[in-house]
Every structure is written in structure tokens, then in C-alpha cells.
Amino acid sequence: MDFVTMNILESSMVSLCKEMGIVLMKTSYSTIFNEALDFTCGLADMNGDMMAVADYCPAQIGGMPLLIKSCLKEIPIGEIEEGDVILHNDPYRGGLHTPEHTFFKPIFVDGEIMGFAVAIGHIAEVGGMAPGGFCGEATEIFQEGIRIPPVKIKKNGKDNVEVWKLLLANVRTPRVNYGDLRALIAAVDLGEKQMTQIYRKYGKEKIKETVNDLLLYSERRMRAELEAIPDGIYAFSDKIESDGIDAERTYTINVEVHKRGGEIIIDYHGSSPQASGPINATLGVATSAAYNAVLHMTDPTIPRNSGCFRPIRVMAPPGSIVNVDFPAPEVGGNTETHPRIVGTILGAMAPAVPDRVMAAEGATHCNFVFGGVDAETKEFFACYDLEAVGWGGRAFADGNDGVDSINGNCRITPVEVYETRFPWRIESLAFNVDAGGAGQYRGGVGYTKQMLCLNDEIICSQMTDRHLLAPWGLNGGTEGGVGATLVMKAGHNAWQTMREAYGKASTSRYSNVSIRRGDRVRLVTPGGGGYGDPARRDPAAIAEDVREGYVSKEAALKHYGYQEA
Amino acid sequence: MKFSLNGLYIESYTKCANCGVLIYEASAEDAARKKTHDGQTYCSQECVDWKIERDARHAEAAH
Numbered sequence: 001m002d003f004v005t006m007n008i009l010e011s012s013m014v015s016l017c018k019e020m021g022i023v024l025m026k027t028s029y030s031t032i033f034n035e036a037l038d039f040t041c042g043l044a045d046m047n048g049d050m051m052a053v054a055d056y057c058p059a060q061i062g063g064m065p066l067l068i069k070s071c072l073k074e075i076p077i078g079e080i081e082e083g084d085v086i087l088h089n090d091p092y093r094g095g096l097h098t099p100e101h102t103f104f105k106p107i108f109v110d111g112e113i114m115g116f117a118v119a120i121g122h123i124a125e126v127g128g129m130a131p132g133g134f135c136g137e138a139t140e141i142f143q144e145g146i147r148i149p150p151v152k153i154k155k156n157g158k159d160n161v162e163v164w165k166l167l168l169a170n171v172r173t174p175r176v177n178y179g180d181l182r183a184l185i186a187a188v189d190l191g192e193k194q195m196t197q198i199y200r201k202y203g204k205e206k207i208k209e210t211v212n213d214l215l216l217y218s219e220r221r222m223r224a225e226l227e228a229i230p231d232g233i234y235a236f237s238d239k240i241e242s243d244g245i246d247a248e249r250t251y252t253i254n255v256e257v258h259k260r261g262g263e264i265i266i267d268y269h270g271s272s273p274q275a276s277g278p279i280n281a282t283l284g285v286a287t288s289a290a291y292n293a294v295l296h297m298t299d300p301t302i303p304r305n306s307g308c309f310r311p312i313r314v315m316a317p318p319g320s321i322v323n324v325d326f327p328a329p330e331v332g333g334n335t336e337t338h339p340r341i342v343g344t345i346l347g348a349m350a351p352a353v354p355d356r357v358m359a360a361e362g363a364t365h366c367n368f369v370f371g372g373v374d375a376e377t378k379e380f381f382a383c384y385d386l387e388a389v390g391w392g393g394r395a396f397a398d399g400n401d402g403v404d405s406i407n408g409n410c411r412i413t414p415v416e417v418y419e420t421r422f423p424w425r426i427e428s429l430a431f432n433v434d435a436g437g438a439g440q441y442r443g444g445v446g447y448t449k450q451m452l453c454l455n456d457e458i459i460c461s462q463m464t465d466r467h468l469l470a471p472w473g474l475n476g477g478t479e480g481g482v483g484a485t486l487v488m489k490a491g492h493n494a495w496q497t498m499r500e501a502y503g504k505a506s507t508s509r510y511s512n513v514s515i516r517r518g519d520r521v522r523l524v525t526p527g528g529g530g531y532g533d534p535a536r537r538d539p540a541a542i543a544e545d546v547r548e549g550y551v552s553k554e555a556a557l558k559h560y561g562y563q564e565a
Numbered sequence: 566m567k568f569s570l571n572g573l574y575i576e577s578y579t580k581c582a583n584c585g586v587l588i589y590e591a592s593a594e595d596a597a598r599k600k601t602h603d604g605q606t607y608c609s610q611e612c613v614d615w616k617i618e619r620d621a622r623h624a625e626a627a628h
Contacts, residue, residue, distance in 0.1 A: 283585050316585035323585040
């Protein structure tokens, strides 16, 4: 291996992927892109193996290889021309969920296809039964927005106008969608252009050889990491509280992690059959979640490419909550079930690598989506708003406070932008007290966001979790705080759940609630579980928590025996 | 996974009963690897073996 060239090439490709993301961020229209950064950019070889990715959204990073390989099964390499851009979002053939739109553009050098520039982004409005793409009560895919098999949105450098028309006729916000889709294309355009230059600079054969070495290097380092973990079968299970249809039912995620030498097999058999409501994960999600969990337990300096995924295998039974069959709904699988799968794998591996896992995190993106006609502009608006949660305590530190769930790595839209773009006033945004599970290292806390509706009507839906089942603690740590969504109608003075106010089956998953001018909505996000025996917590840390308002004096006394000096 | 004769839509989805990957009817590679066991379709012998081992292990644990 030529390590010098390999290192330079790897850094160049990762920088390019990051630059693709910056182009996407700066040219897109939606807050989910330009503020939350809910996208990922990468470069693949002609077999669909990832050569490099930028560290944006882990759910999409792990989903990329299956997505591209699935497309290549349907569009043979020989039918792909220079200047083509392929679009795909189909959850049943490699996709993650309907909002996740994947674009890839072939990289041609001297008439030979060398690979692909890839961009995946979460389009905020995709049609379907609810504005904003998350229909908490969907019972089939057709309610969840437009489904796009692998199609060429550009052919030989020219727009495929028929595809554009079809896409934009099926969403509520065509102007904004057009801008976002163009931004994704701009990202792959940049990737294709600059990667072509890299191929010309080093030569095709040198790049091929070096990329092979790079993937092998990542694979070897990942296998070495796995070999250091004791062999065995590690099992764990967790429960999801509802599917939005049957609010009283819980759904099991079951994992057996088989650690054998330098490989790891994640077997999900024993998980619940697929749900009626939209909490089902696709195979792409189940695969990506397995990759995500393993990456969290291993050396973060291993170059992220398909090489480090080679030692990881996934067994996801069809027709289950971790591998949905057509035409069951699936939109929450990518945002809610993915982090729960990761948490379940980390829980299983806790006995083997206690210093590399954490207690349960909030494991929801809260997914408060809304839309309506703006009273001033008369234009339809839609927003996919994600919110942050507390993460679990670890063997060496407290959980993070107010961070996007483990598969998102997204930012929270700033209050000022939120109020500028949408007809809400944010009346308060504050960390929750006593929401992090107690422990030697306490769980991170979530927060409460209170909003006042400034439009005649805003149609709201939500796909969240953890209203009933709290994030578990680990190794003696206690549970983190649960979340809630509450509404106070104009002229009233009592907060109600969506079930109480609108008769919804579930408090955490619902669709098309009509919020009127003067109504208030309060989003409470869950905290993380604590890690280790609370009795072992550093007294100085307890005092600081009380002083800073993370823990009340009463809770400090209850969990830690704390007495103010 | 089976496409219609005109290739415009999917007629049926076939997944490996163990690992859950799609098995493409038109793929020679998939066709060469796939196996049938106890009336179910698997993407490979490896997945059949895995299923048998898992069943045996769980049966033993239940006793």
C-alpha cells in the first residue's frame, strides 16, 4: 500500500464530500437543509461501494451502499450516460423512508464510468396525507408521500422534464421542493466535477488501486477493533411504546449480536411483526442502524467507507418491525426505530465493551411537522422540525444535553430563523430540570419548547416516542425523563395531550391536528438514562448540577443524598 | 423481486427469510445463490445454515 497517496486521496475525497454538503446547505430552500443539515454526501465506486463520506447524517451514511447497489440492480451500468442524475427514494428497494431522496451522478473519465457522486437529503414535504411528511397515523405507504423508483431526473445533462413535473405536482410546496432538489443536484454536480479532476490528476488506475487499498485498510482496522472485543452472543431487547394506531400495544426490537473474531453479525430475529402504523424500519434502516452502532463502539479514526462495513452482517427478518414489507407504512422507522435499534445493540454490547456504550438516549427526533397557507403571503408552507434530546450517561462522562438523536447529527433550527420562516412565536426554550437519569454519570437533559400559533390555522402532525416508556439507565443508573406534547387552546388555561384535546389514539404519533391562531404547543423532549451507581457520583458534580439548574435540590437529595452546605 | 414483463412495475417482492435482502428474479447471481428450505426462500446456503443453527440454539436454550 502507498500510504502517503492513500492518505492524501482519502482526505481529498472527504473534503470534497464536505464541500458538497456546504453547497447543499447554502443553496437549499428548506430549514431542514440549510439549518438542520439533514443530508449526507459521499463518493462511490462503480460497484456502489462507498469510497468516502462526509460526517453529516449517520442514518444516511450507513444507508448509502444498499441504496446505490439497489439502483444498479435496476439501471445497469451500461445504460448510465455522462450527465445523467438518478433519483431514488423507494423504501422497499434499498431506501430509508419516503422523505429521504437520494441523488447520484456518474463520474466519467475519458468515456469510462468510474463511480458516482452521491447526495441524500430529507425533503421536508413529500405529499401524502399530512403536510411535512410524517403522518403519525398512516397505515400504508401511499399515505406517506410520493414513492420514486430509480429514475433519471437528468439525462445526458438535460432535465428530464416529465419527471420534474410529476414530482412537483405531488407535493404541497413545489417552489421550495424545486429549490431543494436543485440543491441536491448542485451537490452531486460539484462532486462529479471535482472527482473527475482528481481522477485526471492521479490517473484512473492509480485511483482504482488506491481506493481498493483504502477500503482494505478500513476493513483491516475494523476487524482489528472487533477482534479486541470478547467473542460471544450478546442479547438485548427494547420496547417501542405505540405505532400511532394501536396506542396500547408495544413493539419489541430484539437483537442478538454475534461477535466472532473479526466479524460481527446483528440478528434481529424475535423482533415484533411489522406494525400497522408508521414505525416500521426498512432493510436499509436496519442495516444502517447496525453500522451506526458498530461505528459508535469502535475507533472513530477508521476512515468511513464500505471497507469498514465489510465485517458487519445483518439478519433482518422480512415482515417485521426491522424490515417492512410493501405496502406497510415506514416513515418513522428511519427517525424513531433507527435510534432504538442502535440503543438495543449498544445495550447488548454493554457487558463486552462497558466503556464504549451509553445508557439509552432520548432516541427520537420529535418530528413535529406542520403546514398551512401563510396568512400574509398566501403561499403554502411546510416544515419538518426536528428537536434534540438528552443522551445517555457513559462510563466516563455525563450524557450530552440537548443533542439530536444518535442517527441524525443534525442541528436544531435557531429560534430567530424559525420565527422568520414560519408563523410561530417561540415563547420559551429551556432545558428540563431532573430529566437526566441519575448515575455516577447522569443522563443528558432534553428541553421544552413552547410555541404560539400566529396563523389562522397550522396543520400539525408528529412522529415521536418516549412519552410513556422512559430511556433506560445502565449499570445502576436510573431512567431518564419522558417527553410530552401538549396543547393549550386559545382562551383556555390548561395544557392537554393530543389525545385529550383532539381524541387521537396516541399522544406521540398523530396526524393533521388543526392548531388555530392563539393556540399554544409545548414540545417536551426526553432525557437520557444515567450510567453507574448514583452513590458514586462526584459530590462536586452534584453541587454543580444543582447550581446550574440541571437537578433540583429535592431530586439531588433523593438520588444522591445531597445536602446543601 | 419480480418485475412486470414491460419492466414498469413490481409484481412481487421476494426476500430472504433469514437476512431479509431482496432476491431479484432477473439476477443470474441471485438465482445461482438462492436456496429453498422448509418451503421458504433464502438468498444463500449460508442463510439456511444460520437459520438452522439459530433454531437449534434456541431450542436448546428453551430446555
